[in-house]
Amino acid sequence: MPQWIRACATDDIDEEDLIRFDHAGATYAIYHSPEGDFFATAGLCTHENVHLCDGLVMGHLIECPKHNGQFDYRTGEARRTPVCVNLRTFPVKVEGGDVYIEVP
Amino acid sequence: MAKRDYSLLGSDGARAVETGLAAAEWYHTDVPRKVMKELMQRSDQPAIRDTIILYGCMIAFAAGGIALWGSWWCVPFWAAYGVLYGSASDSRWHECGHGTAFKTPWMNNAVYEIASFMIMRNSATWRWSHARHHTDTYIVGRDPEIAIMRPPAFVKLIGAFFGIPDVIAFFPRMIQNALSGPTAEERTFVPQSEWAKVQRVAILYTAIYAATLATAVWMGSILPLMVIGLPRMYGAWHHIMTGLLQHGGLADNVIDHRLNSRTVYMNPISRFIYWNMNYHVEHHMFPMVPYHALPRLHETIKHDLPAPNRSIAEAFAEMWPALRRQLAYEDYFLRRDLPPTAKPYREDFHRAALGDLPDALPAE
């Protein structure tokens, strides 16, 4: 049953940055886009299970810290080798200054 | 330890996967996120400047070499052209392969493709081999880019200064790739979706070399080969000199880059040719940081790293005797002291992964 979980406060993440969020044995990445929107993806790179939270957000791309693979964090689309498999994304909502993600 | 098996299809590689030494979590110096974000920022400006200087100098030196062809005055021009072609292309291949040199992706890709051709590496294959080098740096049987295997093959190493083993390996592989795509070993690290690209790139390279050779035959002169192909040999020495220092004589099968990589202070010309990869511990620990920010990264984390070598000569003086000792005893490696401000090496972790006893890895 999918459920909404509070991940963080909106001001926990700088604009054009991300943080790691762990819940129920799974790890997620929560993004704050340059336009002020929030997004959520799986927390590990699809190439080699590296945490994306140490990577670099450039516009709408997250670059993995290990081999510089890139994803569009809004859609999860793999955008630069060596990543070939898309990243899973999760619905996000903002309520009362908090960011919620819908987890399965 | 038994003899090392460097084959990617061999027993050491399989053991590294079984024990968790492959694709392990490596040691990182703590750097505040704010500082790291600032260090990771991309910019086109430094790489555009350096690329204009590089290609501008190459054109000027080649023009001088061609104009003075037939007299001894052409020698310094070809020597300079050769180093830019046969050595600077290595660092451009490297940085643009990481995608960090320029901010703009097409610029990275364009310089990467040109550099791959000059350094004689199939641009589609080597992108993947280098990813593996970063995942499993100097893990025997996993890392396809181990420059100095143990025991060191000195004749091959010296030949490498003239590009001999690389060129000998490159052409048959290029033909093989052009005819049938990646080899069985290459297929262990190149995903299947890229196999056709490996073949296309090899066909293109074959066509360019065939055209160059045909032009040389038609002219009855090696001059075309002085411009394309041969500089990979007569100009290779600088990238071999700097490249051997990256990991030579240091530990293998560890998961702390401070134990297996070397930072060396170098003169500005070598740093231009090498694009700051002399900060090699820093680069491996944080491959997201572009070459132009590596000196700043070095200042940020040097308290946690072994002292850098003060010069290329000093680094060779450290490495060469260690390589000679590895001839007799291949488990030998240099273990540099950490400053008191550093976190200690976590050798227990990789030793446990290897199943070695604590005193099984003698070092100095």
Ligand code: FES
């Ligand atoms: S682990 Fe993310 S690109 Fe390789």
